[in-house]
Amino acid sequence: MKFYTGPEDLKDVIERYIVIGNDMAVYYLNNRKVSIPNFTEEQREEIKKIMLQQLQERNESVNLRPYTLQKSFDTAVLTTLVGSYIANRIKFGTMKAYLTIGTIFGTIYLTNRILKEKAIIKEVKKSNLFLDMYEELQTPEGKIAVEELNFDKIYSEELNVNTLDDFSYSEVKEVHKKLKKVK
Structure with missing residues (x-):
């Protein structure tokens, strides 16, 4: 997430997280970094849930x-x-x-x-498209749709709330179109 206009303070808004070996570094919008050594998948999923909620709050509050x-x-x-x-x-x-x-x-x-x-x-439109297709992305068909588009991504080929900033608006729009055709 590149900017935030919701009810939370910037020190609580997660920008992204990076996994390095068994450790996770969580970056916040106020440039704060928190390291989580030996993180679990439950912790990763919890952070994704928080990020998704913050993204929804931001998009609801932006006019x-x-x-x-x-x-x-x-x-x-x-x-x-x-x-x-x-x-x-x-x-x-x-x-x-x-x-x-x-x-x-x-x-x-x-x-x-x-x-x-x-x-x-463009940032808000991209995240709105992502939120619109979020449920479909969790299915095997959604993951295949992203892989078929064959984007050259450094971090991950999985489109999720953490990697959303790595994808351009046009790439997210392509994934959205492909998923709507599959539906």
Whole structure:
């Protein structure tokens, strides 16, 4: 999980866990790390349950409408900035330097904001798709569907709440489509 907007404090929100031999390292969103030596499968499943609950809480508390409206507004302002820069380069010779500097900074700032908003929207959509197909992923058919898509993943080929950040939105969307066809 890359961000959280639910009721819990960030020190309690699990970002991911990594298994190294018999030890597990649990990372939290506030950059805290907890090591669990000689962990059991029950502990791993309990952590997955907590992560799944936190993901559901985050998605329920996030309203995408302000993000999409802000992205649309920022895109319109960016287009206006670039358009006015082009128009003023042609018409007004004395204001060229101020318009150029203002347009360059405005373009960089707005492009950065648009990309951040787009990333948040994709992250929430990806996790919504994951939550929608969570039950199917637990079945043998679901695991086969993920394996058949043959993603080159460093950590794991299993799509679960811990490895969700390793998959892109388009990959999760592909798995979702494949599982809906199987159903």
